[in-house]
Amino acid sequence: MTKSELILRLSELNPHLYQRDIERIVSTIFDEITNALARGDRVELRGFGAFSVKQRSARVGRNPRTGASVDVSEKFIPFFKTGKELRERLNDQQAHEPETT
């Protein structure tokens, strides 16, 4: 499912809303998560999961081909931890619904 398919699906479920409002809602949600992470905040959505930012400190890396050392600066990586309920749901389904699209 892509973002645009998600928007179409939400429009079907909410026929009383304009599609352009649905688009704004979906964009707002992902923009808000992005902005929170860009402030270094966590985003915790119970049952779904939590987004956080992990810091990787600066290190001296090596070019694996030449062996030359390179300075790798400090960086921040977004991280997602699946929530308990979602983790369980991914595995319940296994028995009954092997592959449907």
Next chain:
Amino acid sequence: MAEGTMTRADLTEAVYQEVGLSRNDSAHLVETVLSEIVEALTRGEPVKVSSFGSFTVRQKGQRIGRNPKTGQEVPILPRKVLVFRASHVLKGKINRALSKAPARTPEAGEPGSSASSTP
């Protein structure tokens, strides 16, 4: 927002501010977005959100684990796990905002330095 953690309530508030819906409808929409993502994933379908990232379900095989306290071997059953891969756009935004390195500020806008952008 409560000490550095964003929750559904904050997302609802943002949607409420952005679109002319009631708080109730905003909360409902936030919930539906999440549950539609969950449903796609439980069908085994990947979810790709452009300029944010993608969620994919990966099948893990059985392996032998060990109880770290007792050292006893226990089989870890085959299972499905969710993997999130952040897009380059998301990584870029986070790094630009959080990096302390002053040499990289976008306002500096050195025209010659564009060759060595982030990998």
